[in-house]
Amino acid sequence: MALELTTAKILLKSASNGNRRDLSKLLTLLESGEKINLPISDSASNSTVLGVTGPPGVGKSTLIGRIINYWKEMNQKVAVLAIDPSSPRTGGALLGDRVRMDSADSGDSVFVRSLSTRGHPGGISSSLMAMINALSYCGWNKIVIETVGSGQNEIKIAAFADKIILVDGPDRGDIIQAEKAGIIELADIVVVNKSDMPASIKVADSIRSALSLGGGMDAPEVVLVSAERNEGIVEMMRIIEDCKTPKWRDRIKIKERLISLWDSRLLSSPKINGIIDDLETGSISLNDALDELAR
Amino acid sequence: MKIVMAKPGLDGHDRGAKVIARSLRDGGHEVVYTGLRRTPEQISRIVMDEDANALGLSTLSGAHDVLIPRICKLLKDTGMGDVMVFLGGIIPERDHEKMFSHGVRAIFGPGSRTEDILSFLDDAESRTDLGKSVGVGNEDGWRWN
Numbered sequence: 001m002a003l004e005l006t007t008a009k010i011l012l013k014s015a016s017n018g019n020r021r022d023l024s025k026l027l028t029l030l031e032s033g034e035k036i037n038l039p040i041s042d043s044a045s046n047s048t049v050l051g052v053t054g055p056p057g058v059g060k061s062t063l064i065g066r067i068i069n070y071w072k073e074m075n076q077k078v079a080v081l082a083i084d085p086s087s088p089r090t091g092g093a094l095l096g097d098r099v100r101m102d103s104a105d106s107g108d109s110v111f112v113r114s115l116s117t118r119g120h121p122g123g124i125s126s127s128l129m130a131m132i133n134a135l136s137y138c139g140w141n142k143i144v145i146e147t148v149g150s151g152q153n154e155i156k157i158a159a160f161a162d163k164i165i166l167v168d169g170p171d172r173g174d175i176i177q178a179e180k181a182g183i184i185e186l187a188d189i190v191v192v193n194k195s196d197m198p199a200s201i202k203v204a205d206s207i208r209s210a211l212s213l214g215g216g217m218d219a220p221e222v223v224l225v226s227a228e229r230n231e232g233i234v235e236m237m238r239i240i241e242d243c244k245t246p247k248w249r250d251r252i253k254i255k256e257r258l259i260s261l262w263d264s265r266l267l268s269s270p271k272i273n274g275i276i277d278d279l280e281t282g283s284i285s286l287n288d289a290l291d292e293l294a295r
Numbered sequence: 296m297k298i299v300m301a302k303p304g305l306d307g308h309d310r311g312a313k314v315i316a317r318s319l320r321d322g323g324h325e326v327v328y329t330g331l332r333r334t335p336e337q338i339s340r341i342v343m344d345e346d347a348n349a350l351g352l353s354t355l356s357g358a359h360d361v362l363i364p365r366i367c368k369l370l371k372d373t374g375m376g377d378v379m380v381f382l383g384g385i386i387p388e389r390d391h392e393k394m395f396s397h398g399v400r401a402i403f404g405p406g407s408r409t410e411d412i413l414s415f416l417d418d419a420e421s422r423t424d425l426g427k428s429v430g431v432g433n434e435d436g437w438r439w440n
Contacts, residue, residue: 021374024346092320098341099330105337113344114327 008036016138020111023138027113030130033268038137047136050240051161053147053183058169059193060146061100062227068103068110070237071142079111079140080104081131083147086116093117097146111140127264129257132160158249159256163188163240166220168207170199184211186252187220188243191236195224269293296416299347301329301338303366306356315351315383318409324416335362339369342378348423349379349416350431359386359394367397367431376432379419381439383407398431401439415439 008029015023030036050067052060064080071078082097093116098104104112115128128145135143147157157164166187171194184190190211192204204222211219221239225232266272275292278284284292300316302309309331316326327345329338342350350370352363363382370378381401382394391402401415418439419429429437 021343024343028346086325087320087323090321090323092323093325094316094320095325095327099328102330105329105333105340111344112341113346116325 008034012036012038012134012137015134018139020108023111023134024113026134027131030134031115031127033127034130036130036134038133047132047141047143049132049136049143049145049160049162051145051147051157051164052167053157053164054167055169057171058167059100059227060167061097063165063167063191063193063225063233064097064144064146065101065103066227066230066233067144067237068101068106070233072103072106072109075109076142077109077111077140078142078144079113079135080144080146081113081115081128081135083115083117083128083145086118091118111135128160129260156256156260157183158186158252159260163243163245165240166190168192168203169194170197170203184220186249188245189220189236189240190222192222192224193227195226195232196229200224266293296348296420297325297327297345298349298351298416299327299329299338299342299345300351300353301333301341302331302353303333303335303338303362304354304356304358305332306354306358307331308355309353311355311383312351312353315353315403315409315412319351319412319416322409322413322416335365335369338366339373339375342370342375343373347378349381349419352380352382353384354382354386355384357385359384360390363394363399364397367399371398371432375430377428377430379429380431381412381415395436395438398433400429400431400437403440 008026011022011026011029015026052064054060061082068078068080080101082095084093084095084097086093095114095116097114098112101112104110132143145157145160164187166183166189168190169192190207192200192207194200201224204224208222211222221243223232223236223239225236227233271293275284275289279286279289298319300312302312312328316328319326327341327347329341333341338350352366354362359382367380370376370380380399381403382399383403386394386402386404394402400419403412422429422437427437
């Protein structure tokens, strides 16, 4: 343990001096649950963490490819952590987000890492926080998190991101989804992608009217873009950079961090497999199991 | 293992690479697929950013003769000699020795069984656990086939 801690510290020092290979190795250590205390520095707070979420297939990765280019042209250092699900059965994962980000391999100022949830969608959270902090410490001032295509209750991203983009598309039938509560209330901006398809205008209108019914207070802007054709990206980025995140979001952020940490403690408990066995045979109740794990 | 599956060069056929990526996933590995037409420089950067243990390269165009040695050299030159490299696609028999001499550890041509590729990875993993290197920069010449 003590030896590993030293390794992490050596890697951190080298990574903060610009060694890319060591940064990558450090992220692997953090991903596997290693903890590291980062020295407090001014640069750490200068990073913007942008969360990009939305259902599968709406174009999140393609859009992130454009965001990378936008920031790259402004001489920013952009790091992307792209999260895909792992198989609950085998633990394996196919991480394909890079395929759609053609700017992902475009130079020294762009760093893209694919991450799998390793069977624990909640469990990745605590290591994700550490990875974001390390990237930030090493001078990556724009950090983008792409989450697993989310459902309505996927609000974990709120725990990490300073700004949240919710991406939607025209080819999803059921607009009533926009009327439901959840991530849409936490988004700083709602982006309807694939604006080259006529249905996207209708979708954007539906989302706007759904949001305006809520009294319009703090309602996020709804913008149309085409990531594929690179249209509307600059306008979208200006809105994101200018928008003020409402105060009440801070409280949700703290709460989500608490829940994330709780999840990861639960999942990393050495007792968890034994307790799942007991639950399977029915020898203990769920409540007893939880009490046992929390002890 | 964390494995990068890459398509170097200009051929646009990646069904094979995708099938392999999928079966490695089902074998419990984390597979990052790069997409088509990546340059050796891009591939080596991806391996670095992903901190992959292994790199699977698929090529059908006949350009392996130029591309594979370049990728192997780039990995060694940038401190990634511990990354294991294996090949798939159309690699004529007469080129195999040359590929192995650059540090490639296995070649899987048409008709290969995915079970064999998984056993190769298992074997490589146990060698690594024993402290033996299976990386592209390893000089002892270990190969799977």
